[in-house]
Amino acid sequence: xxxxxxxxxxxxxxxxxxxxxxxxxxxxxxxxxxxxxxxxxxxxxxxxxxxxxxxxxxxxxxxxxxxxxxxxxxxxxxxxxxxxxxxxxxxxxxxxxxxxxxxxxxxxxxxxxxxxxxxxxxxxxxxxxxxxxxxxxxxxxxxxxxxxxxxxxxxxxxxxxxxxxxxxxxxxxxxxxxxxxxxxxxxxxxxxxxxxxxxxxxxxxxxxxxxxxxxxxxxxxxxxxxxxxxxxxxxxxxxxxxxxxxxxxxxxxxxxxxxxxxxxxxxxxxxxxxxxxxxxxxxxxxxxxxxxxxxxxxxxxxxxxxxxxxxxxxxxxxxxxxxxxxxxxxxxxxxxxxxxxxxxxxxxxxxxxxxxxxxxxxxxxxxxxxx
Amino acid sequence: xxxxxxxxxxxxxxxxxxxxxxxxxxxxxxxxxxxxxxxxxxxxxxxxxxxxxxxxxxxxxxxxxxxxxxxxxxxxxxxxxxxxxxxxxxxxxxxxxxxxxxxxxxxxxxxxxxxxxxxxxxxxxxxxxxxxxxxxxxxxxxxxxxxxxxxxxxxxxxxxxxxxxxxxxxxxxxxxxxxxxxxxxxxxxxxxxxxxxxxxxxxxxxxxxxxxxxxxxxxxxxxxxxxxxxxxxxxxxxxxxxxxxxxxxxxxxxxxxxxxxxxxxxxxxxxxxxxxxxxxxxxxxxxxxxxxxxxxxxxxxxxxxxxxxxxxxxxxxxxxxxxxxxxxxxxxxxxxxxxxxxxxxxxxxxxxxxxxxxxxxxxxxxxxxxx
Numbered sequence: 001x002x003x004x005x006x007x008x009x010x011x012x013x014x015x016x017x018x019x020x021x022x023x024x025x026x027x028x029x030x031x032x033x034x035x036x037x038x039x040x041x042x043x044x045x046x047x048x049x050x051x052x053x054x055x056x057x058x059x060x061x062x063x064x065x066x067x068x069x070x071x072x073x074x075x076x077x078x079x080x081x082x083x084x085x086x087x088x089x090x091x092x093x094x095x096x097x098x099x100x101x102x103x104x105x106x107x108x109x110x111x112x113x114x115x116x117x118x119x120x121x122x123x124x125x126x127x128x129x130x131x132x133x134x135x136x137x138x139x140x141x142x143x144x145x146x147x148x149x150x151x152x153x154x155x156x157x158x159x160x161x162x163x164x165x166x167x168x169x170x171x172x173x174x175x176x177x178x179x180x181x182x183x184x185x186x187x188x189x190x191x192x193x194x195x196x197x198x199x200x201x202x203x204x205x206x207x208x209x210x211x212x213x214x215x216x217x218x219x220x221x222x223x224x225x226x227x228x229x230x231x232x233x234x235x236x237x238x239x240x241x242x243x244x245x246x247x248x249x250x251x252x253x254x255x256x257x258x259x260x261x262x263x264x265x266x267x268x269x270x271x272x273x274x275x276x277x278x279x280x281x282x283x284x285x286x287x288x289x290x291x292x293x294x295x296x297x298x299x300x301x302x303x304x305x306x307x308x309x310x311x312x313x314x315x316x317x318x319x320x321x322x323x324x325x326x327x328x329x330x331x332x333x334x335x336x337x338x339x340x341x342x343x344x345x346x347x348x349x350x351x352x353x354x355x356x357x358x359x360x361x362x363x364x365x366x367x368x369x370x371x
Numbered sequence: 372x373x374x375x376x377x378x379x380x381x382x383x384x385x386x387x388x389x390x391x392x393x394x395x396x397x398x399x400x401x402x403x404x405x406x407x408x409x410x411x412x413x414x415x416x417x418x419x420x421x422x423x424x425x426x427x428x429x430x431x432x433x434x435x436x437x438x439x440x441x442x443x444x445x446x447x448x449x450x451x452x453x454x455x456x457x458x459x460x461x462x463x464x465x466x467x468x469x470x471x472x473x474x475x476x477x478x479x480x481x482x483x484x485x486x487x488x489x490x491x492x493x494x495x496x497x498x499x500x501x502x503x504x505x506x507x508x509x510x511x512x513x514x515x516x517x518x519x520x521x522x523x524x525x526x527x528x529x530x531x532x533x534x535x536x537x538x539x540x541x542x543x544x545x546x547x548x549x550x551x552x553x554x555x556x557x558x559x560x561x562x563x564x565x566x567x568x569x570x571x572x573x574x575x576x577x578x579x580x581x582x583x584x585x586x587x588x589x590x591x592x593x594x595x596x597x598x599x600x601x602x603x604x605x606x607x608x609x610x611x612x613x614x615x616x617x618x619x620x621x622x623x624x625x626x627x628x629x630x631x632x633x634x635x636x637x638x639x640x641x642x643x644x645x646x647x648x649x650x651x652x653x654x655x656x657x658x659x660x661x662x663x664x665x666x667x668x669x670x671x672x673x674x675x676x677x678x679x680x681x682x683x684x685x686x687x688x689x690x691x692x693x694x695x696x697x698x699x700x701x702x703x704x705x706x707x708x709x710x711x712x713x714x715x716x717x718x719x720x721x722x723x724x725x726x727x728x729x730x731x732x733x734x735x736x737x738x739x740x741x742x
Contacts, residue, residue: 080483080654082453112451113486115650140615153680155689160680168612170619178615180608212686231602237551237695241539244511244549248541248672249655256679279486283451284620301619305611308627309524309531315583318526324608 008347009339010363015053016041018361022056022353026063027070032095039094043126044340047331048181050190051126054346057353058123058262059092065266067259068092068122074099082111085250086118090269093124097143101130101276105139108280117250118274123147123261127167128181128328130276135169135177138287140279142168145272146247148258151185151227153236157212159226161255163189164242169325171281172306173288173299179325184239185227192218192227197345222263247273379718380710381734386424387412389732393427393724397434398441403466410465414497415711418702419552421561422497425717428724429494429633430463436637438630439463439493445470453482456621457489461640464495468514472501472647476510479651488621489645494518494632498538499552499699501647506540506548509658511650513539516643517618519631522556522598524607528583530597532626534560535613540696542652543677544659544670550696555610556598563589563598568716593634618644 019037028036036059044052062068072091076084084103088096100116107114124130127143134141147162165188167181183189187206195202196218207225209215215225229235247254252273259270281287285298306323314321335341342350354362390408399407407430415423433439443462447455455474459467471487478485495501498514505512518533536559538552554560558577566573567589578596580586586596600606618625623644630641652658656669677694685692706712713721725733 078655082478082482082484083655085655107453111453111482111484113453113482113484115484117655140620142612152686153683153692155686155692156680156683157686158684160683160692168608170612170615178611180605180612182605182608186602230605231557233695234551234553234601237539237553240549240695241513241541241551243676244541244673245650248676249511249650249652249669251656251667254672254676279616279620281620284449284454284456284488285622296622298620301625302615305614305619305625309527312524312527312531313529315523315526315528315579321524321526321531324604324611 009341011339012041012045012336014361014363015044015340015342018350018354018359019053019056021361022060022357022359023063026060028063028092032092035098036092036094039098039125039129041340042129042332044342044346045332045335046126046128046328047335048126048128048328049343049346050188050194052346053342054190054349055123055125057349060353060357061266062122062261063092067264067266067268067270072096074118076103082107082113083115083117086116088118088121090120090122093122093272096121097124097130097274097276098133100274101133101141101143101278104276104278105134105137105280108139108278108283112280112283114278115245116276117246118276119250119252119271120269121145121252121272121274122270123272124274126181127165128169128179128325131167131169131181132177132179134278135171135179138171138281140168140170140281142166142277143274144242144246145274146243146252146255146258147272148260149226149256150189150222151229151235151239152208152212153229154233157208157210159222161236161239161243162258163227164239164246166238166242170302171287171299172302176329177325178302178306178323179328182230183227184230184235184242186230186235187227189221189227192221194343194345196221197348242275246275250275380712382710383412383416383707385732385734386415386711386713389721389725389730390424390427392732393431393728393730394434397431399434399463403463406469407463407465410469410496410500412711413500413703415713415717416703416706417497417499417699418706419497419499419699420714420717421559421565423717424713425561425720426494426496428720431724431728432637433493433632434463438635438637438639438641440640443467445489447474453478453484454486454488457487459489459492461491461493464493464643467492468495468501468645468647469504471645472504472512472514472649475647475649476505476508479510479649479654483651483654485649486616487647488616489647490621490623490642491640492516492623492643492645493641494643495645497552498536499540499550499696502538502540502552503548503550505649506542506550509542509652511539511541511652513537513648514645515613515617516645517614517623517626517629518643519629520597520627521560521593522600522606522610523579523583524600525604528579528581530593532607532610532614533629534598535610535617537609537613541673542658542670543673547700548696549673549677549694550699553601554598555601555606555613557601557606558598560592560598563592565714565716567592568719613646617646621646
């Protein structure tokens with residue numbers, strides 16, 4: 001009999017407890033620990049394993065090194081009716097980013113729309129998490145961030161811009177917003193690192209080598225390779241827009257001036273930039289039908305659009321058209337029921353973390369022998 | 372001797388005069404005519420020939436048919452501190468869209484940020500034009516629109532969403548903002564139609580046929596083919612975000628409910644939706660250095676970023692890395708000096724228009740014999 005794949009799983013409670021044990025003696029407040037755990041574990045329940053607890057070991061290195069300030073308190077340094085600039089005070093990325101999205105939503109409640117730029121931030125995990133905060137309050141959310149250069153420009157032979165992620169969420173009237181979280185590179189660096197950790201080659205078209213030529217060797221990244229922008233000049237351009245709103249306008253470090261959160265000196269702040277936008281739908285169009293009320297509602301219009309997309313004629317061999325985020329919400333439902341099917345590369349980094357810092361609570365996983 | 376390629380050119384003044392003659396007896400006000408001409412001719416000077424005066428014939432059909440209301444007056448129907456919803460009153464797309472971007476900029480002047488949604492609009496030409504309006508006043512601008520379905524979703528065999536364009540512009544402190552104007556399809560439909568008009572095949576990866584299979588025959592579009600989304604699920608997702616902000620939230624028609632501006636009944640409004648965003652940079656960070664003033668400025672940070680991208684090591688055989696929009700601004704400079712090198716498919720539609728409506732002023736072009 002093949003091994004039951006659920007043996008690889010870890011429950012949300014177990015994974016959260018392990019994260020708590022890891023973060024508990026770093027100087028982070030209990031509230032900041034809860035925030036961090038919720039971002040990372042939620043990300044894993046979505047199946048976005050490149051951006052969940054896999055990063056915990058790296059964050060801890062910075063928390064212990066001082067590059068992330070455990071007592072960092074994000075604060076608004078300037079603001080107007082529909083915007084604010086936040087200095088994240090080198091707090092762990094999840095703390096500064098949830099703070100900033102809440103400010104954007106508060107601005108949107110008053111002004112209809114809110115934009116918040118962040119400086120002195122760090123790697124913030126999955127951008128989608130912050131957009132889901134907005135959607136949970138019937139707002140449209142957008143989140144983006146800059147990062148160290150890992151992506152080439154059309155015509156460059158090396159990395160010029162970060163993979164500069166952008167995510168959005170659109171509330172649908174139930175607990176599953178439409179949600180997309182994407183790198184502006186052809187693929188996220190995390191997917192290349194995951195392949196490298198597993199010793200697997202990657203498809204051509206993901207990265208170019210130091211000469212600017214395609215390669216299938218994921219181990220070249222980042223020292224001798226760079227990612228390729230999504231759709232060529234289009235992804236390159238969108239990355240520049242993100243660099244503008246998350247980096248240039250916020251006062252954060254820009255592109256090559258950002259410090260690597262995983263490879264840089266753990267004692268120095270990385271000074272990433274980020275940006276968050278929220279639209280208060282209800283201010284612009286009724287979200288739900290008032291009892292007996294007339295007119296169109298946002299949620300009905302979204303759901304009609306979703307239904308029309310889903311019911312479109314399918315390509316040969318395809319039996320379902322997915323809305324963005326639908327797979328992630330289904331992963332989450334299964335994860336809450338059956339546990340999170342953490343892939344081996346995540347198990348491996350959690351085991352290393354448990355060992356090097358003597359953190360208890362990681363269940364002994366039979367994973368390694370199954371891989 | 373080969374023909375002088377400048378014989379194909381038309382001066383900005385000549386092309387503008389022809390457009391004026393074409394629009395002058397439609398009931399449009401002189402101001403609306405000037406607006407329309409500036410959008411279309413500026414677009415041609417950028418070399419974006421799929422979205423400039425090539426569309427004039429189609430717009431005239433609608434102006435004469437009544438689907439575009441020559442006397443249409445866009446108006447704000449609801450608003451808040453940082454947003455407004457505009458009913459474009461089925462005015463020609465350039466009139467409703469310039470109105471809406473001006474409202475977004477006015478909101479941004481007060482609130483820092485402005486979002487304006489538009490319904491009862493029509494095809495608005497090149498989205499980049501509206502973003503350049505914002506950049507000209509040192510604002511960051513974004514423009515987007517929905518359209519009739521022409522792009523497949525991952526897994527669909529037919530068109531599900533429009534090519535839903537998005538453009539942005541970032542002011543740089545001189546007259547050449549960073550600017551990108553892109554369809555969320557792998558390529559814009561206009562490029563496929565241009566190939567069809569020239570009888571040329573297109574590369575695979577641009578469209579799929581009615582079975583969902585790749586084809587190189589541009590003539591299949593739109594009746595028996597659909598465009599492919601840019602970067603697969605990423606372009607599909609971004610198109611949904613654009614549909615949300617330009618269509619769902621604005622009260623415009625959504626996706627399959629929009630009427631085709633080029634193939635639909637010219638007597639019926641198309642009810643396109645659009646959205647415009649403006650960031651008032653100066654509210655958030657000094658744009659230029661005050662004399663002797665301290666601190667960082669937005670324009671210096673943008674220009675440093677541009678310089679760093681430009682000076683990155685080049686791939687083999689490449690001697691220059693372009694910023695988005697740089698080619699367009701150089702095209703425009705040459706066009707203002709040497710005339711606009713209109714391609715033959717644009718000349719052809721302008722000649723047809725001149726003939727069918729008896730419009731004078733189109734210079735006899737030697738173009739046809741050179742192609």
